[in-house]
Amino acid sequence: MQKLPRTFYDQDTISVARGLLGKQLVHIVDGVEYVGKIVETEAYLGEHDLAAHSSKGRTRRTEIMFGPPGYAYVYLIYGIYNCMNIVTERAGHASAVLLRAVEPVKNLEGRTQGPGLLGRALKIDRALNGHDLLSDDFFIAEANAAEKISIVKRPRIGVDYAKHWAKRHLRFYIKGNAFISKV
DNA sequence: TCATTGATGGTCT
DNA sequence: GACCATCAATGAG
Numbered sequence A: 001m002q003k004l005p006r007t008f009y010d011q012d013t014i015s016v017a018r019g020l021l022g023k024q025l026v027h028i029v030d031g032v033e034y035v036g037k038i039v040e041t042e043a044y045l046g047e048h049d050l051a052a053h054s055s056k057g058r059t060r061r062t063e064i065m066f067g068p069p070g071y072a073y074v075y076l077i078y079g080i081y082n083c084m085n086i087v088t089e090r091a092g093h094a095s096a097v098l099l100r101a102v103e104p105v106k107n108l109e110g111r112t113q114g115p116g117l118l119g120r121a122l123k124i125d126r127a128l129n130g131h132d133l134l135s136d137d138f139f140i141a142e143a144n145a146a147e148k149i150s151i152v153k154r155p156r157i158g159v160d161y162a163k164h165w166a167k168r169h170l171r172f173y174i175k176g177n178a179f180i181s182k183v
Numbered sequence B: 001t002c003a004t005t006g007a008t009g010g011t012c013t
Numbered sequence C: 001g002a003c004c005a006t007c008a009a010t011g012a013g
Helices: A013-020 A115-121 A160-167
Strands: A024-029 A032-044 A072-077 A081-088 A095-106 A138-141 A151-154 A171-174
Touching: A013 A032, A013 A081, A013 A095, A024 A095, A032 A115, A072 A115, A081 A115, A095 A115, A095 A171
Parallel strands: none
Antiparallel strands: A024 A032, A024 A138, A032 A095, A032 A171, A072 A081, A081 A095, A151 A171
16 A cells, blocks of 8 residues: 655645545554545644644644644544644644545544544554554555546534634535434 | 434543 | 534424
8 A cells, every 4th residue: 555655744734634535544553444434524724724733822732733734633622532633834833634534444443424433443542642644554545547526515513612713614524425423 | 204312532621 | 620623412393
């Protein structure tokens, strides 16, 4: 499998969020390979984006978002679920892409249509926060075949507190895919 | 079918 | 002590 290069993540965040659709997320634990096809993402555009955690400033939790692109940002939400993000753009820009849903490809059990479920199925937890996505046990690979997909744009989920930022169409998913968290 | 609520814990003020 | 980029179970209609 061909890993995506660092330069892929060093583009504007919306392009990365759209570009990730159809790619494969791979996590290898104790020799077991967990693979899911990314079908839904959300873009968080940096410190000015009131929905982004980084809008609260540089803190211990958000530190990784301010770093260079191509690293994982994993956080615990509601005390139960781990959510998986990918840091994008140059260091200091504090932007990231949230992976909201994947389609099971290999060794995934249970549902995967939502950020919390996705994290559970792929064995992702906060120990992976700051992990390099060009490593050999946790990375994103090129899609198998060049399948043509249609991308749907929608407002992001669960960010009503972010005023006008909540209305922007920064959630992207593959049209017609059966593993989308919400339509 | 829809709206409401409980579970559960790290982070920040 | 309040707030969450969530999910599943519950109960009303």
